Each structure stands twice: as structure tokens, then as C-alpha cells.
Amino acid sequence: MAWTASKVNAQFVLGALDRTVNFDLDTDAFLVALYNNSITPDQTVALASTAYNVAQWATANELYEAGQWAQGGASLVTPDVTTAGTTIMWDAPDTASGAAADLAAVYGCLVYDNTLAGKYGVCYNYFGGSNSVVNGTFTIVWSASGIASFSVA
Amino acid sequence: MAAVILQPHNRRWACPSCNVTAVSREIVKPGEVVSKLHRCAGQKGLLVPFVEVVGVDLAKHSHVHRIVERGDWAGTEQGLMTDADGKVVMAVQTEREDGYDTHVFPAAAGLTTREPQ
Numbered sequence: 001m002a003w004t005a006s007k008v009n010a011q012f013v014l015g016a017l018d019r020t021v022n023f024d025l026d027t028d029a030f031l032v033a034l035y036n037n038s039i040t041p042d043q044t045v046a047l048a049s050t051a052y053n054v055a056q057w058a059t060a061n062e063l064y065e066a067g068q069w070a071q072g073g074a075s076l077v078t079p080d081v082t083t084a085g086t087t088i089m090w091d092a093p094d095t096a097s098g099a100a101a102d103l104a105a106v107y108g109c110l111v112y113d114n115t116l117a118g119k120y121g122v123c124y125n126y127f128g129g130s131n132s133v134v135n136g137t138f139t140i141v142w143s144a145s146g147i148a149s150f151s152v153a
Numbered sequence: 154m155a156a157v158i159l160q161p162h163n164r165r166w167a168c169p170s171c172n173v174t175a176v177s178r179e180i181v182k183p184g185e186v187v188s189k190l191h192r193c194a195g196q197k198g199l200l201v202p203f204v205e206v207v208g209v210d211l212a213k214h215s216h217v218h219r220i221v222e223r224g225d226w227a228g229t230e231q232g233l234m235t236d237a238d239g240k241v242v243m244a245v246q247t248e249r250e251d252g253y254d255t256h257v258f259p260a261a262a263g264l265t266t267r268e269p270q
Contacts, residue, residue, distance in 0.1 A: 005230055006262040013264065089261075096186045108259070123262035128233075128243035129224025135252030137186050141200065145232030145261035153265075 003035075003107045006125040007043035008148050009050045021047065021120060025081050025090050028115035030122070031073030032095050032140065034063040037107040041124045050121035052112045057121065068101035069138065076111065079147070086153050089146035090122075096139040104132040109140065111147060123148045166203035169216040169247070170195035175203060188256070196220060197236035201245050202256055219246040219253075230260035 015021030031052070039056045049055040052072065053062075064071040079092040097103070107130060112121040125140075125147065166175040170193050181187055189203040196218060204216045220236075223243040227233055234242045247254040 004225070005228060006260040008262045008264045094188060094256075096188060099186050106257075125259035125262055126225075126230075127257045127259050128227075128241070129221075131221070131244050131255055131257050133253065133255040136247070136249070136254035137188065139186075139188050139202075139254070139256045141190065141234075141256050141258050143232030143234075143259060143261040145263075148262040148264070149231055151263070151265040 002037050002040060003126045004041075006108075006123065007041065008123045008150075009043050009045070009121050011045070011047040011050050012120065012122045015047060015120070021118075022116065023113055023120075023122065024115070025122070026079055028113050030076035030079055030092075030111055031114045032076055033057070033073035033110045033112070034069060034103070034106050035108055035110065036061050036063055036105050037130070041108070041110075041126075043124075047120060048118070050112075052110060052114075052119040052121065054119075057110050057112075063103055063106050065097075065101055065103060068098040069103065072114075073110075073112070076147075086151055088150040088152070090148045090150075091142060091146040094139050094141050096137055097133070099137050100135050101133050101138050102135060103138055104130075106131045106133075106138070165206040167206050167210070168193055168195070168201065168203050170201060170218045173203075174206075190256070193218075196245075197238060197240075199236045199242055199245065200234060200256075200258070202247055202254065204247060215249065217248045219248055221246060229263075231263045232261040234258035 038061045076092045108126040110124045161178045190200045193201045221244040223241040244257045
């Protein structure tokens, strides 16, 4: 079991397109929860299984520290959706812990919609390996391509 | 008597890996952490964090940037952080005497349409 890549959940796209799930990427409240490498993220799971604290995203594998990176995740601040040509990008300012965090073996994160009762996940982002922080700030510097990027061509 | 509006004070920043410095003024909420990044010539063009200067200057060797290469195959990941040599970087740690900060650079989660076969 392990992380391999960053992916958008298929059920997020389906739910948004057929309006069975009321995602709003620039208005809803999103949280970023950190996870270890004991999970195998899967973008094809059913909608319910994309949610925080369900199936692969169970809190047993979540990494957090009270007062630094809350259980449940840190808030995504002012997310926004923009377009440039054939690319639609969902982005937000960097997400950071408090100044005295101690975290180890952090492999990736789940970004989920905390406004929805189901807390469904939009995407998950892999950090590329094991990461840690000692008595400092853990910051996710979102890619220049955004948290999630949608390309139509 | 007219009210006096207090302005945020200047914050000074320096890079442990090059000679670039910066000054900023922002209102910071209690508990909020401010992080400033720049493309660093001393680290082959990587995006690395400044360190806030307390006192006159940043003490030499008080902070050190440690570049952490990606530990896994990049595959088709989008928007990865690379240096001028094309090496994929997973994170930058800023080491201090009492610990270290970590900035991680995840890929963007991607969705691409394709033409029907």
C-alpha cells in the first residue's frame, strides 16, 4: 500500500457535472488533511469513499498535531477557479501549520469539501515521498499548476 | 482627538542561500505564519523560503536550506518543482539550531480530456 501520484476523484467530476453533489470550489470551506503511507489512494472509488474519515481516508492514517495542524485538516484559504486558454485551474494560497509543528512520515494530503455534510474529497496530492518537520512550520506550496488542473482540448 | 491608525511594521527577510533580501509590511493575525518564497540563484533557481531577520542581520549559518529530492518516480505528475538542472525537488527544509521548517511541493491533481478514438 502506498501513495503514487496526485489525482482528482472521478466522483468529484461526476457529481459536479450532473449536479448530484453541490460542490462550489470558490465558495465552500475546504480542509487539507495529511496522511501517512499506509494508505493507497484510489481516484475511482465510490463517492462515499472519497470522504474524509471514510475507507482509505480514515483518521487512523491521518497525521495531525493539536494547535499546529488540526485533526480534520488545515483550512484552504480563499480558493479560486480561473481559466487560461484550455486550462481551468483550482488554486489557493499556500497552506501552513503553526510555527512549532512536529510531524513525521507525511506523504500526501486529501483536499475535501467541509461544507458538504458528506465531506467528499475533490482530490488528493502526493508530496513525492516522506516529509517531516521538527519544531517548525510545515507548508504546502501549491503547484504553479494549482491544487487541481483541468485541461480541455 | 482624532484616532491614530497604526500601520504594520516593516518585516525584513534574508535568504540563507544567496544575498537577496526583502522588506514587507502585512497585517498578521495571531497564530498566522507568514512565509515568503523566492527563486534562489544559490539553489539553482529553486523556490526557497526567506528567513525573517531579527536584529541587525541574519546570523551567518544560523539557517541552512536543505534540498530534498523527490523520492519517487515522477511519472505523469503535473507542475512539479524542478531546479535548473531538471532535478525534481520534493521539499526544502530550513534548518535551525532548534529544529527545521519544511516547504513541500506537491504536483497538481490533473484531469485531461482526450479526443474520442
